[in-house]
Amino acid sequence: AQSVTQPDIHITVSEGASLELRCNYSYGATPYLFWYVQSPGQGLQLLLKYFSGDTLVQGIKGFEAEFKRSQSSFNLRKPSVHWSDAAEYFCAVLFNTDKLIFGTGTRLQVFP
Amino acid sequence: GAVVSQHPSWVICKSGTSVKIECRSLDFQATTMFWYRQFPKQSLMLMATSNEGSKATYEQGVEKDKFLINHASLTLSTLTVTSAHPEDSSFYICSASPGYKDTQYFGPGTRLTVL
Numbered sequence: 001a002q003s004v005t006q007p008d009i010h011i012t013v014s015e016g017a018s019l020e021l022r023c024n025y026s027y028g029a030t031p032y033l034f035w036y037v038q039s040p041g042q043g044l045q046l047l048l049k050y051f052s053g054d055t056l057v058q059g060i061k062g063f064e065a066e067f068k069r070s071q072s073s074f075n076l077r078k079p080s081v082h083w084s085d086a087a088e089y090f091c092a093v094l095f096n097t098d099k100l101i102f103g104t105g106t107r108l109q110v111f112p
Numbered sequence: 113g114a115v116v117s118q119h120p121s122w123v124i125c126k127s128g129t130s131v132k133i134e135c136r137s138l139d140f141q142a143t144t145m146f147w148y149r150q151f152p153k154q155s156l157m158l159m160a161t162s163n164e165g166s167k168a169t170y171e172q173g174v175e176k177d178k179f180l181i182n183h184a185s186l187t188l189s190t191l192t193v194t195s196a197h198p199e200d201s202s203f204y205i206c207s208a209s210p211g212y213k214d215t216q217y218f219g220p221g222t223r224l225t226v227l
Contacts, residue, residue: 032213034215036218041203041221041223042221043116043118043205043218043219043220043221044156044205044207044218045218046114046217046218049215090155094213098144098161098209098212098213098214099146099158099161100146100158100207100216102155102156103155104154104155105154105155
């Protein structure tokens with residue numbers, strides 16, 4: 001079955017520390033992969049996406065993600081977190097239809 | 113680029129009334145628009161998919177007569193919650209996509225509270 005997993009429900013980091021948010025999917029082929037961020041009471045903002053090509057993708061706000069086919073993963077990273085990065089992060093995947101399948105989300109908390 | 117707006121951003125209504133939410137793609141033409149519902153501290157739940165000029169396709173368990181969707185043009189889709197009840201209170205988010213299996217760009221959401 002096609003599925004998206006974000007293993008970490010809640011992550012807390014100190015400002016300036018590095019960050020990695022995990023995303024795994026279950027699918028027999030390479031899907032289209034996205035990371036979105038949602039601030040409280042707001043819609044979703046696209047951080048980055050992967051369709052094909054270079055497996056290391058650069059996004060907005062200093063985020064990057066790496067697609068690893070062998071691990072069926074698309075983890076989001078940032079070298080130095082800012083307090084304004086505190087939000088909910090969603091990994092989303094397009095499998096063989098135009099319907100986005102979302103992970104359950106990871107809530108990021110940043111301490112000063 | 114790729115901006116999607118929603119109106120209103122929040123609405124409070126009495127039980128039994130109908131509420132219309134608009135979703136507009138401001139700087140691109142949206143082949144497909146999607147409507148989601150989000151409960152507190154949860155992920156997004158797809159309600160329906162709409163294509164311009166066609167009837168919307170509803171997900172299993174979503175009442176099409178209660179959640180009326182009209183995709184009148186390539187830049188506008190509306191969701192009407194008919195005869196709203198308190199259990200319809202939720203955060204409704206739309207998204208728009210310029211093509212099939214393309215990136216979805218999301219609106220800011222509409223908070224609906226039914227008293």
